[in-house]
Amino acid sequence: MAARAIWKGVVHVGTQEVPVKLYSAVSDKAVRFRLLHKTDKEPVKQKLISAETEEPVEYAEVKKAYPLTRGRLVLLEPEELDELKPKDSRDINITRFVGSGEIDHRWYERAYFLGPDGNQKAYFAAAAALAKKKKEGVARWVMRDREYIGALRAEQGYLMLIVLRHAEEIIAADALQAPSGRALTQKEIEMATQLIDALHGEFKPENYRDEYRARVMELVEAKAAGGKPKLKVFRPKKVEEPDQIADVLAASLAGMKKRSGTRG
Amino acid sequence: MAEAMEEEEGGQPAGLRSFWTGTITFGLVTVPVALYAATRPRAVSLKMIGPDEAPVRRRYVCSKDEKPLDADDIVRGYEIEKGKFVVVTDEELEAVEPRKSREIDLQLFVDLDGIDPMYFERAYYLVPGGGTNKAYRLLAEVMEKRKVAGIATFVMRAKEYLVAIIAENGILRAETLRFEDEIRTPEDIGLPKIAKVTPAEVKKFETQIANRAKKFDPREFLHDYSERLEKLVHAKEKKKTDIVRAPAESKDEEGGGEVVDLLAVLSRSLGGSAKKPAKKAPGRGKASKRGTAAKRK
Numbered sequence: 299m300a301a302r303a304i305w306k307g308v309v310h311v312g313t314q315e316v317p318v319k320l321y322s323a324v325s326d327k328a329v330r331f332r333l334l335h336k337t338d339k340e341p342v343k344q345k346l347i348s349a350e351t352e353e354p355v356e357y358a359e360v361k362k363a364y365p366l367t368r369g370r371l372v373l374l375e376p377e378e379l380d381e382l383k384p385k386d387s388r389d390i391n392i393t394r395f396v397g398s399g400e401i402d403h404r405w406y407e408r409a410y411f412l413g414p415d416g417n418q419k420a421y422f423a424a425a426a427a428l429a430k431k432k433k434e435g436v437a438r439w440v441m442r443d444r445e446y447i448g449a450l451r452a453e454q455g456y457l458m459l460i461v462l463r464h465a466e467e468i469i470a471a472d473a474l475q476a477p478s479g480r481a482l483t484q485k486e487i488e489m490a491t492q493l494i495d496a497l498h499g500e501f502k503p504e505n506y507r508d509e510y511r512a513r514v515m516e517l518v519e520a521k522a523a524g525g526k527p528k529l530k531v532f533r534p535k536k537v538e539e540p541d542q543i544a545d546v547l548a549a550s551l552a553g554m555k556k557r558s559g560t561r562g
Numbered sequence: 563m564a565e566a567m568e569e570e571e572g573g574q575p576a577g578l579r580s581f582w583t584g585t586i587t588f589g590l591v592t593v594p595v596a597l598y599a600a601t602r603p604r605a606v607s608l609k610m611i612g613p614d615e616a617p618v619r620r621r622y623v624c625s626k627d628e629k630p631l632d633a634d635d636i637v638r639g640y641e642i643e644k645g646k647f648v649v650v651t652d653e654e655l656e657a658v659e660p661r662k663s664r665e666i667d668l669q670l671f672v673d674l675d676g677i678d679p680m681y682f683e684r685a686y687y688l689v690p691g692g693g694t695n696k697a698y699r700l701l702a703e704v705m706e707k708r709k710v711a712g713i714a715t716f717v718m719r720a721k722e723y724l725v726a727i728i729a730e731n732g733i734l735r736a737e738t739l740r741f742e743d744e745i746r747t748p749e750d751i752g753l754p755k756i757a758k759v760t761p762a763e764v765k766k767f768e769t770q771i772a773n774r775a776k777k778f779d780p781r782e783f784l785h786d787y788s789e790r791l792e793k794l795v796h797a798k799e800k801k802k803t804d805i806v807r808a809p810a811e812s813k814d815e816e817g818g819g820e821v822v823d824l825l826a827v828l829s830r831s832l833g834g835s836a837k838k839p840a841k842k843a844p845g846r847g848k849a850s851k852r853g854t855a856a857k858r859k
Contacts, residue, residue: 300749300751300752301746301750303751311770311771311774312769312770312773313770313773314767314770315704321746321751321753322746323680323745323746323751324680324740324744324745324746325744325746326583326744327741327743327744329640329648329719330640331566331638331639331640332638332639332640332641332645332647333622333636333637333638334636334637334638334639334649335624335625335626335631335635335636335637336634336635336636337635338624338626338627338753339627339637339639339647339649340624340625340626340627340816341639341647342622342623342624342625342631342636343622343624343625344620344621344622344623345620345621345623345628345825346610346612346618346620346621347615347618347619347620347621348612348614348616348618349616349617349618349619350614350616350617351614351616355612355613355618359612359613360610360611360612360618361610361611361612362609362610362611362736363576363606363608363806364608364609364791365609365808366795366799366805367752369807369808370805370806370807370808371609371611371805371807371808372610372795372798372804372805373611373797373805373806374726374795374804375804378794382731382787382791383787383796384786384787384788384815390697392774392780393774394774394775394776394782395771395774395775395776396775396776396777396778397778399675400659400777400778401681401778403677403737404600404669404685405783406679406682406735409680411746411748411751413751413753413754413838414753414754418754418757418764419757419759420763421757422756422757422758422759423759423764423766423767424767425833426759426764426767426769427764427765427766427767427768427771428767430764430768430769431771431772433771433775434673435771436737436778437775438783445780445786445787447783452716453638453680453745454686455748455750455756456748456750456753456756458680460679460680461782462783463601464783464784464785464788465780465783465785466602466784466785466788466794467602467603467783468600468601468603469600469602469616469687469825469828470688471730471731471735471827472731474687474731474733474825474828474829474832475829475832475833476699476702476731476732476733477690477695477698477699477732477733477832477833477834478687478699478789479694479695479696479699482696482699482700482703487700487703488700490588490700490703490704491707491708493574493588493589493702494588494671494704494705494708494710495671495708496722497588497589497668497670498670498671498672498673498710499670499671500672500676501670501672501673501676501677501713502743503678503681503724503739503741503742503745504740506715506724506741507741507743508722508724508741508743509715509722510658510659510660510717510721510722511721511722513658514650514655514658514720515820516658517654517655518640518642518648518650519651520793521648521650522648526605527654527657543591543696543697543700545644546589546590546591547589547590547591549589549590549762550588550589550590550591551589553589553590554589556827561613
């Protein structure tokens, strides 16, 4: 089934314009539960109440406030907040082009495919040019009152727009100090390297299924049919870190070799 | 159940607490770890204030009789048809968890650039969770040197995750990945067939791209809205207009922890805290804390 576009815009690459439609490139498949009132099995909802008096508060009466230090807050009027909102626009502006891969995946928040909205020639020419130049564009746009930053890339001959996280959201690894301790021995490093190399392979996403999701759905269906599922709760064993890591690694390797030896 | 409420209504787990502890295994070696979010919320979350200038909070009520509900009054339900729910208990969910849900078993290491970026969903930092951190350091060092990511699945908060474990600067990170059936192809979406374009048409775009080629600069990724909001707030603070005082928030409420800096919490956990993991191990925890603190300096 064809997907529905969630937004329409125009990509501006300098003087060139590409009208596009936006489609989510991922579909969330997690099982979704509703919260219910235990006794009557009716869905719950949320109400606003005063934290002091516990009296109900109407949404229209609520003011937003920005927390300062020492329990102080600055009240913000709705008009003031409206003024901060970005201006509504259909433009996706490309501010610069960077080499493919320069923006690493940690910035990625969600991927969207762009589809042509009219001018197909401009659309596929833009995708072809990005692929040929091995570049991606840094895009800025406003969608539903929010500002977005994204990466415009060529993907399988089409245009893809990846919503990126904002700088203040990312905690970079180099801002943190790595755990330290007694130096690792040459033997430990060597054994660990051998083990990792022995387990090296290719990432094949199709090899992984969300088994838990399937089991939860089985459970739900069994209960819907009136069944009473048997519960077998698994209790993980407590683990202790061994003193002689190198020996354990060696044993792991030996075990692996033995297994592959008997197979082949 | 309180945990479930947070997860369903809040969308994202609260960032500051370690909300999953378990082990990474590679071969027969186990590495106890605790997991923290590696990203923090986009902008400061604004508080709600009522007409009496007192903070406003949300409360769950039954949609039918409007009765206020505590966490104990609430259960999880799956809607099998409109308005008809099957109740699923925490125990039942736990029972269907894969046997090794507390274990990230690295049976495959892949080249870092062998993972299509489209798959990445969210990043978490892993910090050493046990008495010693040697296995952690060893795994981080070797993985970083070999430029590989470890692949595994595990269950956290009633959801199974496919995960890539990546080492950077001696620190391990878990990147949750999408399952393949969550990734759409251009055909799934129904995009038109790729149309032929002339070299001249492509050239037009190539020229524009070449004109705007620059280096990647993360400073460009700052959020204008938060900046504008902060400007407004500081102006009002200076003029002392519209300042209210909120009574100290009760401990059981969410907001209290937000002022704590995620970065500070992470640094502490990485630096020398065997005390961080949720499980209590009083004797061992103390001893190793002393040990690592001494080594640190």
